[in-house]
Amino acid sequence: MKDTLKIVGLFFGSLIVVVQIALLAVLFKPEVFRFVGDIGGPSVSPGVDRPDSVNQSNAGMISVDSVRQLAGQLRRHQAAQNVMADSIRELASALEQERQKIRDLRDVIGSTITAEDSSRLVARQALADFLGSMNAEEAARILRKMDDREAREVLLRVKKRQAGKILSTLDPAEAVKIMR
Numbered sequence: 001m002k003d004t005l006k007i008v009g010l011f012f013g014s015l016i017v018v019v020q021i022a023l024l025a026v027l028f029k030p031e032v033f034r035f036v037g038d039i040g041g042p043s044v045s046p047g048v049d050r051p052d053s054v055n056q057s058n059a060g061m062i063s064v065d066s067v068r069q070l071a072g073q074l075r076r077h078q079a080a081q082n083v084m085a086d087s088i089r090e091l092a093s094a095l096e097q098e099r100q101k102i103r104d105l106r107d108v109i110g111s112t113i114t115a116e117d118s119s120r121l122v123a124r125q126a127l128a129d130f131l132g133s134m135n136a137e138e139a140a141r142i143l144r145k146m147d148d149r150e151a152r153e154v155l156l157r158v159k160k161r162q163a164g165k166i167l168s169t170l171d172p173a174e175a176v177k178i179m180r
């Protein structure tokens with residue numbers, strides 16, 4: 001976004017400089033800027049009588065009124081450019097604020113997930129301790145009611161000897177399904 005803003009600024013800045021140079025050149029060296037066709041009318045002031053030869057020689061030049069009109073257009077374009085630049089800055093600021101909100105939400109979600117995972121680990125370890133202290137048949141009956149993935153995670157936390165006893169009381173297909 002900042003690169004786009006820089007490019008737009010450079011473009012309009014360059015355009016303004018070119019127009020300003022042209023206006024200055026027209027004001028101070030009008031003979032350099034003779035055009036084919038009449039852009040702003042002849043450069044004869046109203047109410048001033050000049051010989052036709054003078055009027056004809058100045059007919060291709062830009063008039064002072066035309067320069068004033070161009071200067072007015074330049075001021076309007078500069079004002080429009082300033083408004084657009086302000087709008088772009090405001091949008092860039094709003095975008096950065098939204099990005100910051102997203103980063104903050106990610107941090108909150110990350111901490112929530114970490115806290116949740118931590119509490120699950122504590123609960124699984126507590127369940128593993130309970131199953132380890134029970135007789136194997138009772139522990140196997142509890143494992144049968146649990147999700148296979150959860151049962152495996154709990155069983156892996158039980159001491160190996162007790163886990164082996166619990167698995168031996170399960171049907172072999174159930175034991176394989178849990179430990180898969």
